[in-house]
Amino acid sequence: MQNPTAAMLVIGDEILSGRTRDANMYHLAGQLTEHGIDLREVRVVSDDAAAIVSAVQALSAAYDSVFTSGGIGPTHDDITADCIAAAFSDHIDVRDDARALLQAHYDRNGQELNDARLRMARIPDSATLIDNPVSVAPGFTVQNVHVMAGVPSVFQAMFTSVLPTLTGGAPLLSQTLRIDLGEGDIAGPLGALADDFADLSIGSYPFQKDGKYGANIVIRGQDSARIDAAMVRLKAAFPV
Amino acid sequence: MQNPTAAMLVIGDEILSGRTRDANMYHLAGQLTEHGIDLREVRVVSDDAAAIVSAVQALSAAYDSVFTSGGIGPTHDDITADCIAAAFSDHIDVRDDARALLQAHYDRNGQELNDARLRMARIPDSATLIDNPVSVAPGFTVQNVHVMAGVPSVFQAMFTSVLPTLTGGAPLLSQTLRIDLGEGDIAGPLGALADDFADLSIGSYPFQKDGKYGANIVIRGQDSARIDAAMVRLKAAFPV
Numbered sequence: 001m002q003n004p005t006a007a008m009l010v011i012g013d014e015i016l017s018g019r020t021r022d023a024n025m026y027h028l029a030g031q032l033t034e035h036g037i038d039l040r041e042v043r044v045v046s047d048d049a050a051a052i053v054s055a056v057q058a059l060s061a062a063y064d065s066v067f068t069s070g071g072i073g074p075t076h077d078d079i080t081a082d083c084i085a086a087a088f089s090d091h092i093d094v095r096d097d098a099r100a101l102l103q104a105h106y107d108r109n110g111q112e113l114n115d116a117r118l119r120m121a122r123i124p125d126s127a128t129l130i131d132n133p134v135s136v137a138p139g140f141t142v143q144n145v146h147v148m149a150g151v152p153s154v155f156q157a158m159f160t161s162v163l164p165t166l167t168g169g170a171p172l173l174s175q176t177l178r179i180d181l182g183e184g185d186i187a188g189p190l191g192a193l194a195d196d197f198a199d200l201s202i203g204s205y206p207f208q209k210d211g212k213y214g215a216n217i218v219i220r221g222q223d224s225a226r227i228d229a230a231m232v233r234l235k236a237a238f239p240v
Numbered sequence: 241m242q243n244p245t246a247a248m249l250v251i252g253d254e255i256l257s258g259r260t261r262d263a264n265m266y267h268l269a270g271q272l273t274e275h276g277i278d279l280r281e282v283r284v285v286s287d288d289a290a291a292i293v294s295a296v297q298a299l300s301a302a303y304d305s306v307f308t309s310g311g312i313g314p315t316h317d318d319i320t321a322d323c324i325a326a327a328f329s330d331h332i333d334v335r336d337d338a339r340a341l342l343q344a345h346y347d348r349n350g351q352e353l354n355d356a357r358l359r360m361a362r363i364p365d366s367a368t369l370i371d372n373p374v375s376v377a378p379g380f381t382v383q384n385v386h387v388m389a390g391v392p393s394v395f396q397a398m399f400t401s402v403l404p405t406l407t408g409g410a411p412l413l414s415q416t417l418r419i420d421l422g423e424g425d426i427a428g429p430l431g432a433l434a435d436d437f438a439d440l441s442i443g444s445y446p447f448q449k450d451g452k453y454g455a456n457i458v459i460r461g462q463d464s465a466r467i468d469a470a471m472v473r474l475k476a477a478f479p480v
Contacts, residue, residue, distance in 0.1 A: 014445050016279045017412070018270030019458065022262070025284075030258030039256045041291070042284035044265075047443070051281070074424045075444040075455075076431040116427030135448070151446055172257070184314045187356030191316040203287070204315040205254050206391055208375070215315075218259065 003038045003169030007059040010044040011052055011070040011080055012150055023152045024069040031159060036169030047071060052083040060145050070150030074116040080147060081122050088142055090124040098123050098138055105136040131161040170222040175231050179238050182213040189237040190217065197230045243278045243409030247299040250284040251292055251310040251320055252390055263392045264309040271399060276409030287311060292323040300385050310390030312379065314356040320387060321362050328382055330364040338363050338378055345376040371401040410462040415471050419478050422453040429477040430457065437470045
């Protein structure tokens with residue numbers, strides 16, 4: 001059976017300028033794999049409305065679910081919520097449920113819910129809120145798109161909030177064998193193995209360490225007996 | 241003047257499964273920014289021919305240059321070269337110039353240039369080779385697409401080989417001010433500043449540290465006097 005598919009859209013100039021090294025993609029990729037959801041594509045775009053809208057539309061149409069990160073704070077460069085509304089021709093304004101969450105939070109902290117903070121209550125009409133236990137200002141889901149914050153601790157907390165609503169698949173199992181040979185000496189037998197186990201995904205990830213070549217061979221699939229069988233063949237082809 | 245634009249295509253299941261944390265995107269983003277080339281979009285796709293071909297075509301048409309990473313080794317899952325040829329309707333086979341490089345390399349090391357290694361000499365007819373001082377097997381350029389290896393040390397070496405052929409722009413200058421306030425207290429004055437300095441890019445990158453909120457405000461542009469002027473205004477609005 002085919003697992004559900006997903007895509008991620010990372011929104012933010014700071015990744016594309018090399019200022020910040022993305023952490024959310026790596027986190028999401030690991031989490032989705034663990035829950036049997038097949039992450040097929042990631043796109044990173046800048047804080048540009050046309051780029052965000054067209055990426056959301058393309059990914060939402062092509063995959064079962066989409067996860068976005070970034071651009072939902074209170075500053076002028078936070079335009080994700082408005083772009084999501086535009087992508088789905090939805091109406092957007094400050095919503096009472098989101099405003100109530102923020103009001104209670106800032107009252108508790110003795111801070112003012114000013115115009116800037118109120119921007120974080122701008123939520124498309126059709127959206128469901130995503131709980132943010134870290135800093136309260138919510139994410140939201142419109143159709144199959146889950147809109148989450150860029151700050152890694154908040155992104156991770158929001159993903160945990162969304163997770164129970166997702167339909168997972170069979171977890172992807174994997175086994176890895178490190179072979180201390182150049183890929184050129186591995187490729188022949190490995191290609192034959194991949195042909196014989198076409199139901200599995202067999203990847204070769206080369207590395208260099210201390211001037212020596214090697215590769216990690218990763219065998220992935222949903223059937224542990226098949227993975228075991230492929231691993232036996234692989235080890236026989238490359239005895240230590 | 242508008243700087244040249246670029247996109248990156250990262251090819252490989254290992255990033256999407258969360259097995260490997262991408263390093264090449266971060267490296268390329270920093271390098272391009274330093275050389276005045278505006279990285280506008282990154283896509284990550286799996287080792288799937290249709291996905292690679294359509295991403296290459298879309299990015300090549302939309303941006304001045306495209307950099308790919310991954311999928312040019314000798315194993316069965318290395319399909320990038322064939323996909324690039326398909327994307328540009330180019331013919332591909334083992335090419336004499338690439339074969340000669342590999343033959344000399346393996347002769348020197350007393351290794352056999354077997355069928356798997358010879359796959360790395362499969363280069364589209366119209367391509368120019370990219371020098372690989374680390375492990376010899378070349379990358380290549382077809383039209384505006386630079387095809388490079390996924391292993392970070394090799395990717396970086398190949399980028400250094402390509403760099404002199406690229407047309408750079410005015411380097412993007414930036415200054416950063418850290419403000420130890422929540423973004424909600426920063427956003428109002430910051431939005432006014434962004435309106436008054438519409439020729440600059442002003443970004444707010446929030447963080448949490450030891451339970452306190454703050455943000456790094458980054459002002460980017462090509463005119464250092466304008467950046468200085470904006471920074472003076474910003475510091476006046478948020479005195480330490």
